[in-house]
Amino acid sequence: MTRTATPAHPTLKRSLGLWAIVGLGLGYMTPMTVFDTFGYVSEESGGVVPLAYVFALVVMIxxxxxxxxxxxxxPSAGSAYTYASETVHPNFGWIVGWTALLDYLLLPLVxxxxxxxYxxxxxxEVSGWVWVIAYVAMITLLNLWSITSTSRVNATLLIFxxxxxxxxxxxxxxxxxxGAGNGTPFTLEPFWNANVQxxxxxxxxxxxxxxxxxxxxxTMYTEEAKNASIVPKAIVLALLFGGLIFFTAGWFAQSLFPTDAGFEGTALPEIAYSVGGMIFQIFFVSAAVAAAVASSxxxxxSxxxxIYVMGRNGTGPISRFFSYVHPKYRTPAIAVIFVGVVSLGAAVADLDFIFTLINFGALIxxxxxxxxxILHFAVRNKQVKGFSQVFRNIVLPAIGIALTVLLWVNLNIDxxxxxxxxxxxxxxxxxxITRFFTRNLRMSFEEDEVIAEGEEGEAALNAADREVLHVGEALDGGRADDSSTAAGPRA
Known part of the structure; x- marks a missing residue:
């Protein structure tokens, strides 16, 4: 495979700092979801919602x-699609990207x-079409305008x-x-009891x-981060903060409702009313709306x-269409509009059906x-010398594979x-698009530009690396292992 150069201009704008990226990740997670799904998860887990979140968090770590x-x-915006394309083959990466789109593309619609x-x-008395068109138009325009404005609005809603x-x-x-619920905030019953299965x-x-x-x-914001090296730290912080919020909120909700409370649909309004009455319920439902907007x-x-990266790596008019970057706003304008068009399906979509599809793509x-x-570090770069490298490059990702597969095979049949x-x-x-594999896909990946385009180029990158060294070591055991970039052989 031959790597081709991407036109230097226009490119996505590097404007996101560490906490802006963490905020976008938390906004995507939608902290209020813990209350929407509480009744269902409590019934499914046997009354130990916090334990279910801990198990999921361990898998995610x-x-x-x-x-x-x-x-x-x-350091590309393509996430799993890019990694699979570079380490295995662009055709395989395209399938991974297509599968991941199943959850990425449907979440704005949800x-x-x-x-x-709401x-x-x-x-x-107002038709649902009216709300959907107005709402999707607002979200689409904000995303077209700039990623900075999107980040600021998201931060405000997240804080609320x-x-x-x-x-x-x-x-x-x-x-x-x-005396409500379990009768005390000091109990392990929400986390573990004799009936746990x-x-x-x-x-x-x-x-x-x-x-x-x-x-x-x-990872989709890698090419818009002020420095690409802050993204690994943002991943860890967003996951840990999100896990802490889910666990704590789930713990107190489970303490208040230790047995099946018979919630139908979202439990959020009933939980809010039982804790704080009508006034608090109004504010809490308002926060739920804010959560949906932030996640949107x-x-x-993301x-x-x-879609922009997948288009950039293709050939022909369709790929050029989706890889368009607006010269003024420096956002992937066509891809943003396309997601908005898909989101209009919210006027007729069934929520239960959509939810059955989302986790499939994510877990893949x-x-x-x-x-x-494993393929990049252990197989291609042969970093398997000694226990430390074997543990980092084989054992840890193998555990991740086993745990995600365990969740995947336990998805419902639909x-x-x-x-x-x-x-x-x-x-x-x-x-x-490959004409039965007779025409190759390509990877258009301006690695040097992505890595060096910080505040002061490579010097800034090195300074940022030192600042987040403790996180980098937790992620990869030091810079030495990860210094081997995308220069290896390609299929």
Whole structure:
């Protein structure tokens, strides 16, 4: 495969700092989701929602380490698609990217659908189409304008969510101290009890892993980070902060409702009302709307970057169409508009059906990223000398593979069926665009520009590396292992 150069201008604008990227990741995760899914997860896990989140977090930590390492090697906005293309073959990478689109592309639609339902409940006389068109137009225009404006709006909405979750925790503590639920905030019952069944917890973890989709989307902003080296640190911080919020909120919700409370649909309004009454319920539902908007902004931005990179790496008019960057705003304009058009499906889509599809693509992408770590470091660069390298380059990603596969095989049957159908369609499309593999895809990857384009070029990159060295060491055991970049042989 021959690597081709990408035109130098226009390019995506490097304007995102560490905390802006962390905020986009947390916004994507949607912290309020823990309350929306509480009733379902509590029933599925047998009343140990926090334990289900811990299990999912452990799975995600191993995968986050792999994402962080591969981001340092291939600092491109394509995420799993880029890593698979570079380490295996562009055709395989394209299939991985297609599969990942199943969750990336549908999440903006899900958020638009949730907002439609919220607004329909307040204004039933207004057609859902009106809300969807207005809402999707707003999100699309913000993403077209600039990633900086998207980040700022996301940060404001994220802070609103976190403040309201903090108020919930305080009110829940007071209620527990007064005898509600378990009767005390000091109990391990929400985390472990005599009735815990491990496979039930694993099954519940396949549901809540949806909440962690977002830490991987951070890699989509690699080409818009002020310095590419901050992305691995942002991945770890977003995952840990998100896990802490989910665990803490889930703990207090489970303490207040230790047994099946008979929630139907989202449990959020009932939980809010039981803790703080009507006034708090209004604010809490408002925070849920803010969460959906923040997730819309972040998910819309990230998937448009993935489509942009896949288009940039293709050939022909369709690829040129999707790889267009607006010369003034320096955003992937056509990809952003395309995601907006898909999101209009929220006017007619069924939420339960969409949810069955999302985790399939995410878990496939997570598994492949762990595989690429082994292929790049252990197989291609033969970094298997001694226990330390074997542990980092084989054992850790292998554990990540095993855990993500465990979640994947425990998905419900609808997710498996429709996910495999989507995958089969992707194979057909790949056969078409490669003319039955007689025409190669390409990887258009301006590595030197991506790596060096910091505040002061390479000097700034080295300074930033020193600043995040402790995180880099946690991710890859030091710079030495990850210094081997994309210069290896290609298929």
């Amino acid at each position: 191993f995968t986050a380490i792999s994402y962080g390492r591969m981001t340092r090697v291939y 958020n638009a659908l949730l907002v439609r339902q 607004l329909e409940s307040f204004f039933p 969510q976190i403040v309201l979750i903090g108020v919930f925790i305080v009110l829940a503590w007071v209620a527990l101290a007064q 491990i496979m039930a917890v694993v099954s519940a973890a396949t549901i809540v892993c949806f909440s962690f989709i977002g830490f991987d989307a951070i 902004l972040a998910s819309h931005a 998937v448009s970057r993935m 992408a997570f598994t492949i990223v762990n595989v690429t770590v 997710a498996m069926i429709y996910g495999l159908i989507w995958l089969a369609v992707g194979v057909v499309v790949l056969l078409s």
